[in-house]
Amino acid sequence: MHETVQKSPMPLNAVIRPTTFIHSVRLQNKLGVDVTIASETFQVTGSFKFRAAYNLGLNIAQERVITASSGNFGQAMAYACKLLGKHCTVVMPDNSAQVKVDAVREFGAQVDLVPTATKSRAHRVAELAAQDPDAFIASAYDDPFVIEGNASLGQELAQKDFDVVLVPIGGGGLSAGIINGLKKSSSATEVVGVEPALANDASRSLQVGAIQTFEKEPQTIADGVRTLSIGKTNWEVLRSGLADVLEVQEESIVRAMQLLFLLANLKAEPTGAVSLAALLEQPERFSGKRVCCVVSGGNVDPAVFKRLVFD
Secondary structure, rough: OOOOOOOOOHHHHHOOOOEEEEHHHHHHHHHHOOOEHHHHHHOOHOOOHHHHHHHHHHHHOEEEEEEEEOOOHHHHHHHHHHHHOEEEEEEEOOOOOOHHHHHHHHHHEEEEEOOOEEEEEEEHHHHHHHHHOOOOOOOOOOOOHHHHHHHHHHHHHHOOOEEEEEEOOOOHHHHHHHHHHHHHHOOEEEEEEEHHHOOOHHHHHHHOOOOOOOOOOOOOOOOHHOOOOHHHHHHHHHHHHEEEEEEOOOOHHHHHHHHHHHHHHOOOOOOHHHHHHHHOOOOHHOOOEEEEEEEEOOOHHHHHHHHHHOO
């Protein structure tokens, strides 16, 4: 059980930035679909994760936080803790994008790099937790406070009256939050999760009605969805709230990044482009519908972005 702080410096809605809605005529003409981009690339720390991290940090009593992250949640948790006067340690793979490692440090957290070929991030977090039993172990997705923070995006989307929202899905914290946010607003908008075919545990879970797990992190270019499985807390929301989960190919993710840059003037990380990749592969499925593609973040290493988009 979480201990809840009774007084907080500032509420969530006072620190997050509203999502940026982009309606690109060129992109719509290219796809033949009425599509709007909901971009979280301009959110505090560059991704939707700040919504979750700040809400979590705001609502726990512990002064020290330990978390594992490939980058976005680490950055978000680092800055949230800085704003809240707390200490944060982020366990990151030693092959993380340097831009994300640098950002976590710049936002005030301690970075603990782990060679994931020989030791998992979860193992290292467990070691640190044993050394500091009073610290809070923060999940990037499997936590009620994370879902609650992400629900703020769902409430923003509800104001636009979309027929369908396409959202990247890894651990499920964002999609579960959007579902709950739409539900709070009594919206009938359908939520469809999108994941790389190389990381299709959500699709398989929905098909069989139980959480499916990878033994090793799936090696998709979309590093933000390299989770081993959907979170248990999220699953209770997703199993009934998702209309579907679509799988997309790696080349479609790259093409989506290119189109977002060329036709919408938007820099998206691979994970952020996953939702648009579904429209590229199945535009006919969404014909005649008002579609929103959530671009979850834009924190991508410049060298990686150059290689994927320009080379």
